[in-house]
Amino acid sequence: MTALHALPSLETQVSPAEWQARVDLAACYRLVALHGWDDLIFTHISAKIPETDHFLINPYGLMFHEITASSLVKVDLAGNKVTDSPYEINPAGYTIHSAVHEVRHDVACVMHTHTAAGVAVSAQRQGVLPISQQSLFVLASLSTHGYEGVALNHDEKARLQADLGETAFMLLHNHGLLTCGSSIADTFLMMFIFQRACEIQVMAQAGGSELIAIPEQILAGAKAMAAGVTRTRSGMGGALAWPGLLRKLDAQSPGYAQ
Numbered sequence: 053m054t055a056l057h058a059l060p061s062l063e064t065q066v067s068p069a070e071w072q073a074r075v076d077l078a079a080c081y082r083l084v085a086l087h088g089w090d091d092l093i094f095t096h097i098s099a100k101i102p103e104t105d106h107f108l109i110n111p112y113g114l115m116f117h118e119i120t121a122s123s124l125v126k127v128d129l130a131g132n133k134v135t136d137s138p139y140e141i142n143p144a145g146y147t148i149h150s151a152v153h154e155v156r157h158d159v160a161c162v163m164h165t166h167t168a169a170g171v172a173v174s175a176q177r178q179g180v181l182p183i184s185q186q187s188l189f190v191l192a193s194l195s196t197h198g199y200e201g202v203a204l205n206h207d208e209k210a211r212l213q214a215d216l217g218e219t220a221f222m223l224l225h226n227h228g229l230l231t232c233g234s235s236i237a238d239t240f241l242m243m244f245i246f247q248r249a250c251e252i253q254v255m256a257q258a259g260g261s262e263l264i265a266i267p268e269q270i271l272a273g274a275k276a277m278a279a280g281v282t283r284t285r286s287g288m289g290g291a292l293a294w295p296g297l298l299r300k301l302d303a304q305s306p307g308y309a310q
Contacts, residue, residue, distance in 0.1 A: 074121035096145035111139030151209035161239035186249035237290030
């Protein structure tokens with residue numbers, strides 16, 4: 053396997069749009085590592101390259117804190133590498149991410165995690181409970197998908213696509229969390245909210261007291277708000293948080309933009 057420091061920069065070999073997607077996606081991987089959401093090498097985030105049917109995904113075998121813009125692997129919707137890379141991709145990652153990119157042309161990024169809190173909530177029959185402000189954002193656009201084993205069966209793609217529909221958050225039962233958004237920044241922010249909602253739920257349940265559900269009329273209002281955001285395509289507000297996240301990353305995990 054080629055050493056990371058031996059990989060040449062691709063900045064001058066790809067379009068400016070692709071390079072920006074590479075830098076932002078590498079940053080997203082590093083931020084997942086900084087927040088402790090990674091699962092060694094076994095989860096994945098993808099980003100569509102604008103104006104193409106290609107997407108970028110992590111080189112299988114690299115830890116998330118090692119990923120750089122130039123090490124990301126570019127593949128087509130069939131899973132074939134579009135440009136030469138010494139790395140392969142996670143086959144389960146291909147199944148999940150290609151399924152979304154095939155049918156959701158509004159989606160620029162797909163993010164999937166296996167965090168302890170996320171898997172814990174995904175194993176609960178009732179799923180995400182309306183008990184926190186964070187949960188309202190999730191419940192406003194949430195779908196679920198039943199567990200079918202490690203995602204290596206391509207027949208599962210059609211079922212995942214049908215279950216996802218037009219939603220932005222998906223609870224993969226017994227498996228974890230998935231978010232998809234119109235930008236990498238939005239998709240990261242959605243995962244932050246999803247993860248926090250799951251952490252709060254698990255902690256609240258551990259307290260052993262009766263939980264207070266948010267009233268239905270407030271939940272309905274959150275759903276209407278989310279529908280308005282979708283219609284106007286104004287995004288989740290990730291662009292507001294993203295510059296600060298990059299400053300944090302530059303201080304704690306530099307080198308992602310190489």
